[in-house]
Amino acid sequence: MTLKEKIGQMTQIERSVASTEVMKKYYIGSVLSGGGSVPAKQASAETWVDMVNDFQKGSLSSRLGIPMIYGIDAVHGHNNVYKATIFPHNVGLGATRDPVLAKKIGAATALEVRATGIPYAFAPCIAVCRDPRWGRCYESYSEDHKIVRAMTELIPGLQGDVPSNSRKGVPFLAGKQKIAACAKHYVGDGGTTEGINENNTVTSMHGLLSLHMPAYYDSIIKGVATVMISYSSWNGIKMHANHGLITGYLKNTLHFRGFVISDWQGIDRITSPPHANYTQSIMAGVSAGLDMIMVPYNYTQFIDGLTFLVKNKFIPMTRIDDAVKRILRVKFVMGLFENPLADYSMAKYLGSQEHRELAREAVRKSLVLLKNGESADKPVLPFPKKASKILIAGSHADNIGNQCGGWTIEWQGISGNITVGK
Numbered sequence: 001m002t003l004k005e006k007i008g009q010m011t012q013i014e015r016s017v018a019s020t021e022v023m024k025k026y027y028i029g030s031v032l033s034g035g036g037s038v039p040a041k042q043a044s045a046e047t048w049v050d051m052v053n054d055f056q057k058g059s060l061s062s063r064l065g066i067p068m069i070y071g072i073d074a075v076h077g078h079n080n081v082y083k084a085t086i087f088p089h090n091v092g093l094g095a096t097r098d099p100v101l102a103k104k105i106g107a108a109t110a111l112e113v114r115a116t117g118i119p120y121a122f123a124p125c126i127a128v129c130r131d132p133r134w135g136r137c138y139e140s141y142s143e144d145h146k147i148v149r150a151m152t153e154l155i156p157g158l159q160g161d162v163p164s165n166s167r168k169g170v171p172f173l174a175g176k177q178k179i180a181a182c183a184k185h186y187v188g189d190g191g192t193t194e195g196i197n198e199n200n201t202v203t204s205m206h207g208l209l210s211l212h213m214p215a216y217y218d219s220i221i222k223g224v225a226t227v228m229i230s231y232s233s234w235n236g237i238k239m240h241a242n243h244g245l246i247t248g249y250l251k252n253t254l255h256f257r258g259f260v261i262s263d264w265q266g267i268d269r270i271t272s273p274p275h276a277n278y279t280q281s282i283m284a285g286v287s288a289g290l291d292m293i294m295v296p297y298n299y300t301q302f303i304d305g306l307t308f309l310v311k312n313k314f315i316p317m318t319r320i321d322d323a324v325k326r327i328l329r330v331k332f333v334m335g336l337f338e339n340p341l342a343d344y345s346m347a348k349y350l351g352s353q354e355h356r357e358l359a360r361e362a363v364r365k366s367l368v369l370l371k372n373g374e375s376a377d378k379p380v381l382p383f384p385k386k387a388s389k390i391l392i393a394g395s396h397a398d399n400i401g402n403q404c405g406g407w408t409i410e411w412q413g414i415s416g417n418i419t420v421g422k
Helices: 003-009 020-026 045-060 090-096 099-115 145-159 205-212 214-221 243-253 278-288 299-311 317-334 353-366 400-404
Strands: 011-014 030-033 069-072 182-186 226-229 259-261
Touching: 003 011, 003 299, 003 317, 011 299, 020 045, 020 299, 045 069, 069 317, 090 099, 090 145, 090 353, 099 145, 099 353, 145 205, 145 214, 182 214, 182 243, 205 214, 243 259, 243 278, 259 317, 278 299, 278 317
Parallel strands: 011 030, 030 069, 182 226, 226 259
Antiparallel strands: none
C-alpha cells in the first residue's frame, strides 16, 4: 500500500461530504452518519442501503478495492432511522439488572442496523456516571461499575458470542446478521469533576483501574471490534493524546487487537482553543495510538497534515502500519472483503413487531418506582383491578420524542411524534 492509501484507511468522514469520487480519490477507509444525518427525511431501509452501497462502490473502484466501513450511533436501537425500534437508554437498561435482556436488544439492534446496509455501531457506552450533573448520565448503565460490566452483554448481542478458542483481544463478528461494536468512551468520561462534560477526571491509577476500566476488560474479552476515545482528560492529560493509556495500557497490557477510533472531531480538542495547532493535534493523537480519526468534514486538511508528519519523520511509518493493520483486521473479520455490498433482504427487520415486543419488555423491566403513596399503609400501587380511569398527564404523556430523549432521530432528540411508535 502507498502512504496515501494507508492514510486514507485511517480517515473517517461524514456522509454529507462523501461521494463515490471522494471515496476513490482519497482511499477513504470509513464513513459515518452524525446524529440526525440521514440520506432523506423519513428514509426507508432501501434508501439507506442504496446510499451506503454508492459510497462502497467508490471504495471498490480504487486501486486496491479495499471496502470502507460505515458507522452510526445506534445507541438505543437504530435510533437515527425513521420507523426503527427504539429501546430504553442505558440508564433504563441498567435499572433492569438484566444482562440477558441487554444481549437480546443487541441482537435486535444488529438486525435493524444491517437492514439499512450498515455494519458498524458506535455502541455501547460503558461510562460509569459518578455525578448526576453530567448531562450524559442517561448514556451510562449505572454509577456502579459492576452493573456496567454486566451490561456489556450487549456486545455479544451485537457481534455474536466469541468462540472458546478465540485469542484474547482479537475482534470477532459472527456473520452477516451481526455488526461491529464500539466500547466508549475510553476512559473515565463519567467521572469528570462536578460532572462537567468533556472535563477532567481526577483520580489515581488505582481509582481509574478499579472503577472506570473494568467494563473495558470485559468488552475486550467479549471480542469488541473497536474502542472510542473520550473527549475528557485524566489528571489533566487529554485522553485523545494519552499514549500511556491508549498504546501502553489498552493495546499492550490488555492486548486489544481491534482498532481505536477518535470521537467526533476528537483531535481538534487536544489543543486549546480548538484548532490552535491542527498539525500538532494530529501528531499528538496518532502518536498516542489513534488508528482511525473521525475527522469528519475537513478530511483533506487531516490527510495533508498526517502525510507531512510521516514524510518528515515526526510520526514513524511503523505507527501508520499498526493503525492500518488493525483497521484491515476488523474489516476482514467483518467479512467486508467477501460481501462489501448490502441488499434489501434484511429490510424486513427494521421496526419489526418482534423487536417492538422486546422493547415493551425492556420498558416494563426498566420502570423504577420512586414512591408508593404517602405512607406504607396507604400505597397507591397496585391499582385495584376495577379501576375505571387512570390519568396520565404532563408534556411527555403523549409525545414520542420527549419520551425517547436524546439520540433519537436527531443528536439531542427532538419533541413531537418524530418516528413511529405506540
